[in-house]
Amino acid sequence: MTGQRRIIAQVLETAKGHPDAEEIYTEATAIDSAISLATVYRTVKLFFELGILERLEFGDGRARYEDAERDHHDHLFDIETGAVIEFVDPELEVLQEKIAHRLGYRLMAHKMELFGVKLDKED
Amino acid sequence: MTGQRRIIAQVLETAKGHPDAEEIYTEATAIDSAISLATVYRTVKLFFELGILERLEFGDGRARYEDAERDHHDHLFDIETGAVIEFVDPELEVLQEKIAHRLGYRLMAHKMELFGVKLDKED
DNA sequence: TTATATGCAAAGTCTTTGCTCCACG
């Protein structure tokens, strides 16, 4: 456990959103300027493989990360604003297990992203 | 509608799996060698924006495509073999609508991917 | 014709890696 990794872990723990590598890099260098982007990528990859981190992809080419220690949740992506809303639905979790099982699989992970627009006056 | 686009569309219609750009390019040039990879990318992007195509990302860096005209379904990704299994679950579809609505959103699209390993003797 | 699409190659993004040096244990 090196200083750099500690800092990157800290950045991810305290991050409110879902930062990408560049953002992690920016925040990390604010704490200790002796961190390179390469190290961010290496650390993020390592943490991901260790299950410490989750990798999110919303289809815009870059990966975003979040602390996996936090309670599990899925994401709703606001198409208009780009906002990411987190949610949990126990019913959904159960249903996914059921579906996987029905297909002859043991569920190891899942990714579920809803894409929507805000309801205003309508409905 | 140019010849190239027609061929790319044809390749996607007849494709059994979920080809990436390179694979589309290979199949397309087999039909007519006068198609460039750039055209594949441009066409695929165009079709995606027109809603003719769906773009899938399984987190391995490249996008894969499938004909959107086909019946909607979700995917289960076999972690060990890389196989992609398609499935539909009406209950899941309804549940997603419900969740989005509860969060104050109108569901426009969703992406749901299960990642699992085959059940053998276990269970 | 006349706007639009294609090819080619160069450029862009995001991410990974080789190599040397430094640091943790």
Add this chain to the structure above:
DNA sequence: CGTGGAGCAAAGACTTTGCATATAA
């Protein structure tokens, strides 16, 4: 002290783009 990590810069993988040419309508 030695093994593994960090920095830097170069390389990679995938995708996009500028420009001149070709083509559909």
